[in-house]
Amino acid sequence: xxxxxxxxxxxxxxxxxxxxxxxxxxxxxxxxxxxxxxxxxxxxxxxxxxxxxxxxxxxxxxxxxxxxxxxxxxxxxxxxxxxxxxxxxxxxxxxxxxxxxxxxxxxxxxxxxxxxxxxxxxxxxxxxxxxxxxxxxxxxxxxxxxxxxxxxxxxxxxxxxxxxxxxxxxxxxxxxxxxxxxxxxxxxxxxxxxxxxxxxxxxxxx
Amino acid sequence: xxxxxxxxxxxxxxxxxxxxxxxxxxxxxxxxxxxxxxxxxxxxxxxxxxxxxxxxxxxxxxxxxxxxxxxxxxxxxxxxxxxxxxxxxxxxxxxxxxxxxxxxxxxxxxxxxxxxxxxxxxxxxxxxxxxxxxxxxxxxxxxxxxxxxxxxxxxxxxxxxxxxxxxxxxxxxxxxxxxxxxxxxxxxxxxxxxxxxxxxxxxxxxxxxxxxxxxxxxxxxx
Numbered sequence: 001x002x003x004x005x006x007x008x009x010x011x012x013x014x015x016x017x018x019x020x021x022x023x024x025x026x027x028x029x030x031x032x033x034x035x036x037x038x039x040x041x042x043x044x045x046x047x048x049x050x051x052x053x054x055x056x057x058x059x060x061x062x063x064x065x066x067x068x069x070x071x072x073x074x075x076x077x078x079x080x081x082x083x084x085x086x087x088x089x090x091x092x093x094x095x096x097x098x099x100x101x102x103x104x105x106x107x108x109x110x111x112x113x114x115x116x117x118x119x120x121x122x123x124x125x126x127x128x129x130x131x132x133x134x135x136x137x138x139x140x141x142x143x144x145x146x147x148x149x150x151x152x153x154x155x156x157x158x159x160x161x162x163x164x165x166x167x168x169x170x171x172x173x174x175x176x177x178x179x180x181x182x183x184x185x186x187x188x189x190x191x192x193x194x195x196x197x198x199x200x201x202x203x204x205x206x
Numbered sequence: 207x208x209x210x211x212x213x214x215x216x217x218x219x220x221x222x223x224x225x226x227x228x229x230x231x232x233x234x235x236x237x238x239x240x241x242x243x244x245x246x247x248x249x250x251x252x253x254x255x256x257x258x259x260x261x262x263x264x265x266x267x268x269x270x271x272x273x274x275x276x277x278x279x280x281x282x283x284x285x286x287x288x289x290x291x292x293x294x295x296x297x298x299x300x301x302x303x304x305x306x307x308x309x310x311x312x313x314x315x316x317x318x319x320x321x322x323x324x325x326x327x328x329x330x331x332x333x334x335x336x337x338x339x340x341x342x343x344x345x346x347x348x349x350x351x352x353x354x355x356x357x358x359x360x361x362x363x364x365x366x367x368x369x370x371x372x373x374x375x376x377x378x379x380x381x382x383x384x385x386x387x388x389x390x391x392x393x394x395x396x397x398x399x400x401x402x403x404x405x406x407x408x409x410x411x412x413x414x415x416x417x418x419x420x421x422x423x424x425x426x427x428x
Contacts, residue, residue, distance in 0.1 A: 051428055074294040082285025088224035100213045101293050
């Protein structure tokens with residue numbers, strides 16, 4: 001269970017948001033909305049522990065994430081705005097390296113399966129620099145297929161650059177995750193459209 | 207833990223193999239800078255012999271600095287650095303892996319080619335071994351110190367110039383004792399004192415630099 005209590009963040013001299021509180025239960029989804037520059041990415045990064053909050057705290061299973069240390073990172077998967085793919089490596093190599101580093105080793109077969117599910121069949125061995133923006137986003141999101149044991153997914157604009165077919169596929173992956181008892185916090189400018197038992201909407205005001 | 211270290215090193219080496227031009231640039235830079243001096247100073251063997259240790263070390267320093275830009279900047283630009291910071295291991299371990307790979311890619315080739323360059327300075331054969339040993343101890347230290355500067359300037363525009371201002375002063379002890387060791391052995395003195403200090407500095411760097419680099423990365427990516 002993820003608890004956010006009175007979270008506040010400052011960027012430079014400017015206050016981004018203050019007093020943000022919500023609780024994410026297993027199977028729950030929170031959709032973070034807000035205009036450009038309202039602090040959506042900063043909020044997600046704070047939930048990852050990459051950015052320090054100025055006020056309030058983030059609790060995971062009842063303990064502040066600072067107390068969890070590195071072990072907290074074993075509980076989450078973060079898909080950032082940047083895809084985190086190396087242009088020189090193929091999609092398959094990128095996913096293999098990412099899975100190993102995340103301490104969730106995946107076999108080539110599993111990686112190829114995840115890429116095929118994301119509609120990248122036949123392009124597994126192509127260096128990422130030859131893929132289009134949408135295909136790169138698909139490759140980045142294929143990490144979710146390998147990150148199923150991680151309960152907490154933090155997704156920054158997951159639908160960016162995707163076509164409607166891929167969006168539907170990602171929605172399906174997210175719904176499966178929620179029915180397994182996973183938790184998702186995401187930002188999106190488009191309608192999330194995920195059928196979840198417990199969907200919350202959080203509006204950040206710029 | 208060791209496995210994660212291995213994964214990071216093998217990842218960076220694989221990337222270097224895919225971008226061989228980057229590795230070659232550092233090496234050629236070293237070779238060309240070291241070769242410019244004999245051309246500029248004239249072929250006076252005595253003069254060259256006296257200046258060889260200093261020139262080789264300054265060239266090594268500059269070449270190592272040139273390659274620092276690649277340590278974190280590329281990973282920062284494509285979002286991989288963020289993912290590396292979310293690896294469920296201490297960040298200092300990730301840094302150690304990156305620094306090890308950086309040394310293997312840009313430091314080790316330089317160490318191996320240095321004795322060949324030293325020949326054109328007519329460095330006595332007896333001091334080639336000392337040169338090799340001094341570089342073997344000194345170049346990992348350059349990578350370790352350089353990583354702190356590279357981490358502090360990650361994502362800063364024009365960071366390349368800034369990193370040289372930050373890092374070059376810190377390279378001075380390595381230069382003094384590295385060149386001193388080669389100088390001592392070329393003039394027939396015992397180089398073990400210089401080498402011991404280099405070794406001690408390397409141990410100190412191995413303990414402290416990864417933590418400092420990890421802290422710098424956290425600040426830069428806030």
